[in-house]
Amino acid sequence: MKKIGTLLLLTFTIFISCEEKQKKSYLPESIGAINSLAVVMDNELWEGKVGDHVRQHFAAPVLGLTWEEPLFTINQMPAKVFSGSILQTRSVLFIAKDTLSLAHIKSDVYATPQKIGVIKGTTDEEIIDNLNAKADEVIEAFKSVEIQESQKRFLKSLSKETALKEKLGITLSLPSIYKVGKQENNFIWIDRQIQKGSMNIIAYDIPNDYFTSDSTFVKDIVAMRDSIGKQYIPGPDVPGKTTHMMTEKAFAPYVFPVEIAGRKGAEVRGIWEINGYPMAGPFLTYIINDDQNNRKVVVEGFVFAPATEKRDNMFQLEAILKTIKFEDPK
Known part of the structure; x- marks a missing residue:
């Protein structure tokens, strides 16, 4: 009798489960x-x-x-x-x-x-x-x-670019409209043109011990971004000036703990500007611990689109960055 009762319970559970799946499928x-x-x-x-x-x-x-x-x-x-x-x-x-x-x-x-x-x-x-x-x-x-x-x-139309995998050992699910514009050392810049500007993704890695103190974490993030901007992201040509991307000086960025791709890291939101030229826009950065490879991987999305709303553009960049996957260490 006990076996019959167990069988009936199992049958009932399977029936309910199938009914729920069937309901959801409709x-x-x-x-x-x-x-x-x-x-x-x-x-x-x-x-x-x-x-x-x-x-x-x-x-x-x-x-x-x-x-x-x-x-x-x-x-x-x-x-x-x-x-x-x-x-x-x-x-x-x-x-x-x-x-x-x-x-x-x-x-x-x-x-x-x-x-x-x-x-x-x-x-x-x-x-x-x-x-x-x-x-x-x-x-x-x-x-x-x-x-x-x-x-x-x-995801319906993905890019076949392999630069991120080859240079950094990571992948992103990138819409095919995004193209690699710059590859230099361990830095990759990918972008797409929009009606009044561009949507951009950059990726690079830094040493695992780059950030040495919690008390200076935000300051060190700004220094990291400004160093990358100065080296790799130039602004418009202006006679007598050196223009490049940097973090907006008037306000510190927002920083939150995050887990992404099964790894802990930091989410950073703020405003970028061009040193020596009146240009600015929003950015979203993920700094992700990759302890298996003794490094941190940085992926960032930023938008340049003067006098337009940018919420949905930044949201798409966030959705892309959150598809990041890490290759297994060799």
Whole structure:
């Protein structure tokens, strides 16, 4: 009898598992522009203090851009409008006054991939408390699914360039529109032209003991970038001046711990400028520990596009940089 019971339980588990997989296979693909967010909540909540807190979190300025651009482009609607194809929106924030008080994240409810942040409370104050407590986690979930979608879009047509593998022992999933423009020593510069400028990726390595003190870490990062800029990234020709890329002098970059490609490292966001010439733009740098090869690998994306919004360009560069893979040491 015990064996029969175990068999029945196993059969039931397999049935449920297959049913869930079948249900997921019938879900339509999610839709929406990269970094767009559907906020489903009553207009009264949206126009009051709850809406203020939603905007405070989800329309906060992206760090490290030359002017303020929001984390997400928000499309707010009441629940009765959230129907039809809108249900397939990739990132959804659902906020409601209810008899329940909760805050959680659901996956692949109406489409795949999809993340839905659900925030409820019995009063405005309770909704705000739940929102404040869960917002960072919800933002990370939304950002993750947007990165996933961005990568999915450019993986359809990849570059066959081998310079990164040959010079540095790394690979990136690069859209085919990106071309290697410079290879010198252990430095590689890859770029693509956009309507009003260019999107750029640079990669190089540094000794594993390059950073000697936590107390001077940010200062040393700036010195590293400025040294590379002076050596490899010239600015426009200006008579009587030596122009090159450097880190913007007025503000220190933002630095965060990160894990990428299974390795620990640092994420750096800030503004670059050209020494001796009025040009500037945002950059994103990953400094990744590669202890197997006794070094640190640096990959960076930066955009030059005067008088244009750059959030989505920088987001695509982030999605590319996060595809980094390391070759096994020989």
